Amino acid sequence: xxxxxxxVSACLLGKRCRxxxxxxxxxxxxxxxxxxxxxxxxxxxxxxxxxxTPRPPAWIEGKDAAGVLSGRGRVVDEKGxxxxxxxxxxxxxxxxxxxxxxxxxxxxxxxxxxxxVAWTHVAASSSEGKKVAGMGVTAAALEEAGVRCxxx
Numbered sequence: 001x002x003x004x005x006x007x008v009s010a011c012l013l014g015k016r017c018r019x020x021x022x023x024x025x026x027x028x029x030x031x032x033x034x035x036x037x038x039x040x041x042x043x044x045x046x047x048x049x050x051x052x053t054p055r056p057p058a059w060i061e062g063k064d065a066a067g068v069l070s071g072r073g074r075v076v077d078e079k080g081x082x083x084x085x086x087x088x089x090x091x092x093x094x095x096x097x098x099x100x101x102x103x104x105x106x107x108x109x110x111x112x113x114x115x116x117v118a119w120t121h122v123a124a125s126s127s128e129g130k131k132v133a134g135m136g137v138t139a140a141a142l143e144e145a146g147v148r149c150x151x152x
Contacts, residue, residue, distance in 0.1 A: 003037055007098055007106035007142070009115045010042035012152055017044040018109075021054035029107055029152050040107075043097060045090030045114040045138040051083065058083050059113050059121035059130075065140035075113055075137065076123065087114055091141035098147045106142050110151035114138040117151030 011018045014025040033040050047053060056077040060068060067073025068084055075087040091114070097103065108115035116136035123130075139149045 003039060004105070005039045005041050005101050005103050006033070007043050007094065007103050007108075007147070008033070008040040009107065009109040009112070009152070010044040010047075011109055012107065013040060013042050015042060015044065017047050017053050019046070019053070019055050019057050024109060026152050033107075038105075041097065041101060041103060043094055045094050046086065047090075048093045049086035049088070049090030051086050051090075056081075057121075058087075059123050060137070061123040064122070064134045065113075065120065065137045068137050069140055069144070087137045090114060091138040094138045095141050095145045095147070098142065098145065104147060106139075106147050106149045107152050108136075108139055108149055112136050115151075117149045119151075 011023045012026045012029055014023050016023045058075050058077045061076045062073025074082050074084045113121050114136045115138055117139050119131050119133050120136045122132050142149050
């Protein structure tokens, strides 16, 4: 499907938007996109939701992203601040961007509490997160909206 637009975590394309101010460019992903004729649409849900870069690390408090989407869970940072509104705003914006651009696939940063597809971070205690199987908030919202998500 040459020319198909796909949503891509901006950090995977070299944008310095990770929580620590870094990026995690994936030349393998860039090569795949080019080979398949896919047109990347860079997107950072945390920045889109209003969070600054750099920012403290964050994780899902509760069982999973579905809990955050339903209002039963929260996303918190290392100081216990509730960042749920920003994560939800970023997720909504990603869904809107995909709907407006007829985007049906997304390539997202694995492990992120927003973008994780196979695994993410959830609260292990009040001051740290641990890796667990499950999606981040944006990935879960996109899948719910019918956008197929792939972790990178």
